[in-house]
Amino acid sequence: MATAAAETAISHIDHHRGDLSQWTRTIFEYGETAWREYQSADWYVQLLRGEGFDVEVGSGGMPTAFCAHWTNKAGTNATSPIIGMYAEYDAVPGNCQNASTRQEPRPGLNVHAGGHTDPHSALGISSLGGLLATKAAMERHGMAGTLRFTGEPAEKVRGSKPIHAAKGYYDGLAGMISFHPFYMLPMCNTVRWDTHCGAAYSMIYRFVCDQPELWGRSDGAPIPQSHSAIRAPGANDALMMMYMTSKSLRDSMLPHQGGWSISEAILTAGQATADNLPAGLAEIQYMIRVPTIAMAEQVAAALDRNAEHAAALSGCRMERHWVCKSRPGLANHAMAEITWEALSSVGAPRWDERAKALAREIQANVGLEAMDEPFLEECERLIEPQVAEAILRQDLPPSQKNSTSDDYTDMSWHAPTARFYVARPALKAPKGFVYPGWVMNALGGMPETIDPMVNVAARTVALAALRLLEDGSARDRAMDEFIRRTGGGIGGSEWIAPLCDYRPPIEFRWPEYVSTQRGREWCIPNEHEEQRR
Incomplete structure (x- = not known):
């Protein structure tokens, strides 16, 4: 009533x-x-x-x-x-x-x-x-x-x-x-x-190529400043190795039971006008959606290993930054x-x-x-x-x-x-x-x-x-x-404590609207390519 x-x-x-x-x-x-x-x-x-x-x-x-x-x-x-x-x-x-x-x-x-x-x-x-x-x-x-x-x-x-x-x-x-x-x-x-x-983990792997001039040099001499000289693979190569190895391992990373998914998004670093230099920064974000925290931990461990090897192969160092760790x-x-x-x-x-x-x-x-x-x-x-x-x-x-x-x-x-x-x-x-x-x-x-x-x-x-x-x-x-x-409320024997042990990931290059001399626009210019010709 x-x-x-x-x-x-x-x-x-x-x-x-x-x-x-x-x-x-x-x-x-x-x-x-x-x-x-x-x-x-x-x-x-x-x-x-x-x-x-x-x-x-x-x-x-x-x-x-x-x-x-x-x-x-x-x-x-x-x-x-x-x-x-x-x-x-x-x-x-x-x-x-x-x-x-x-x-x-x-x-x-x-x-x-x-x-x-x-x-x-x-x-x-x-x-x-x-x-x-x-x-x-x-x-x-x-x-x-x-x-x-x-x-x-x-x-x-x-x-x-x-x-x-x-x-x-x-x-x-x-x-x-x-x-x-x-x-x-x-x-x-x-x-x-x-x-x-269910549970979900999301993280950003950041690959940073700090000293590309030293890559591959056994004598410690710097790489000559030449377009034809050897150069470090750099952050883009690290990202691509991470992307492909994680895709190839996806079928093996989790038991074939229950609903789960792993998806990725590549965050851009604005390096399009520097084709002759190794990329200094590249970032890829993963989202793991699984029924249990244990499954999320299993996937995260596999992704960590992939990221470490991709960084080592490409002359980079790797950072992992959490976007979310949430409970079921x-x-x-x-x-x-x-x-x-x-x-x-x-x-x-x-x-x-x-x-x-x-x-x-x-x-x-x-x-x-x-x-x-x-x-x-x-x-x-x-x-x-x-x-x-x-x-x-x-x-x-x-x-x-x-x-x-x-x-x-x-x-x-x-x-x-x-x-x-x-x-x-x-x-x-x-x-x-x-x-x-x-x-x-x-x-x-x-x-x-x-x-x-x-x-x-x-x-x-x-x-x-x-x-x-x-x-x-x-x-x-x-x-x-x-x-x-929960076995007694917050803090009880069956209670799962918050998993968040990270700062809000607000500093990354999340897409957004910007205002420039061209006006307000998305990160991709508003005009279509055919309109500019």
């Missing part, structure tokens, strides 16, 4: 529906990528301060992170609950898509710039909408408690949450509410039950039930004729016959957590406890945590057809198609938060389960 506070929260979201839509589009247009979300983070900070929150900027030593608090003075004391929520707002390089029904980058940019794929633009505003609705209900009904809202940059490299966790930003919470737009079936309009996301997730059925009840009362999102018309236009633009009902049926119906769990586990061995990847998992070791999904707009496809990637990106930016998800998610966040604030017995059940699963 809905409480008066719940009705106030829902009314608040209804009243601010237009604001949520506009805010979602704002973050979508920023399209800033990992560790460089300057405008996006500042936007959140200014809005939250305007709403009366105390905001710490640069939390955890991360310039684009923040931590906001608001406490209702009415009746709040040291034992009043603290409820956690958060925003993500990083985009992905190479996915710059306009909010339109055809493939085109956002105005003034090229396709190589950042764009929202998941979309975190809508994820963050959904949680923000739930946060502000909860605050409004607490104020109107005199509810005691504190709201904590963290800004989490660089989720795509699982960057901020291991750092926030290690520095205590999730400690003391009665519950953490984690939302993500659905990205795989059956996790659509449901809540995770037992099988939470911890289930909490009590929190899942609280959140599922909230989602069930709200219902699945629905798309109206305006949204369907845009979807049909996209279908026509990719060469398909437009469908009367273009959206996946799963997007407009709920699936019970236990049912989704059973489907998810059909492809997993019984021994595998965690699957796929997301860094909310670090939160789950510090507070009872629920992870829920609401359908983002996804289109039906004829058998054998796959939509190009820009389609999902565009659907995440058009108000008609993304707003239904934002509104359902915001309502669910608010109702789950209010349940934790109002229902002490439900709150106690969640905490009791957390204590039991």
Whole structure:
């Protein structure tokens, strides 16, 4: 049964529906990528301060992170609950898509710039909408408690949450509410039950060729200054040896059981105009997504060996810098039930004729016959957590406890945590057809198609938060389960401590927008090659 506070929260979201839509589009247009979300983070900070929150900027030593608090003075004391929520707002390089029904980058940019794929633009505003609705209900009904809202940059490299966790930003919470737009079936309009996301390690191997003039010289004499003389292979060769040897060993680095992946990205060093000199610096980033920490350690050890040998062969020294070390997730059925009840009362999102018309236009633009009902049926119906769990586990061995990847998992070791999904707009496809990637990106930016998800998610966040604030017995059940699963809570016998033993990796050459005499652009010039000829 809905409480008066719940009705106030829902009314608040209804009243601010237009604001949520506009805010979602704002973050979508920023399209800033990992560790460089300057405008996006500042936007959140200014809005939250305007709403009366105390905001710490640069939390955890991360310039684009923040931590906001608001406490209702009415009746709040040291034992009043603290409820956690958060925003993500990083985009992905190479996915710059306009909010339109055809493939085109956002105005003034090229396709190589950042764009929202998941979309975190809508994820963050959904949680923000739930946060502000909860605050409004607490104020109107005199509810005691504190709201904590963290800004989490660089989720795509699982960057901020291991750092926030290690520095205590999730400690003391009665519950953490984690939302993500659905990205795989059956996790659509449901809540995770037992099988939470797994562990992940990410690191950058930096190869530095400090003294190329001494390479290969047994007599200690310097290499003659000649284009035809012997020269050190240098950092680029080290990187390529690392890249190829790691690819060739990939099939042998892990047991063939469970879901796991290793992916890499080459970070550029801007050496294109120095072809006659050995590269002095080259960097390659790896992301390891595995069910267990032991598997991550196994892969990391193999990559370390490859990097050491590649450096030795090419006249370089090697440095390893951590991007993330995150733990697998911890289930909490009590929190899942609280959140599922909230989602069930709200219902699945629905798309109206305006949204369907845009979807049909996209279908026509990719060469398909437009469908009367273009959206996946799963997007407009709920699936019970236990049912989704059973489907998810059909492809997993019984021994595998965690699957796929997301860094909310670090939160789950510090507070009872629920992870829920609401359908983002996804289109039906004829058998054998796959939509190009820009389609999902565009659907995440058009108000008609993304707003239904934002509104359902915001309502669910608010109702789950209010349940934790109002229902002490439900709150106690969640905490009791957390204590039991960790063997005594934080520091308990079954608790996994934070793995973060590194500084925020903010100094690397992460791609970003720059302003030059040519104007504001991505790291690749905006003009197409044919336009410059």
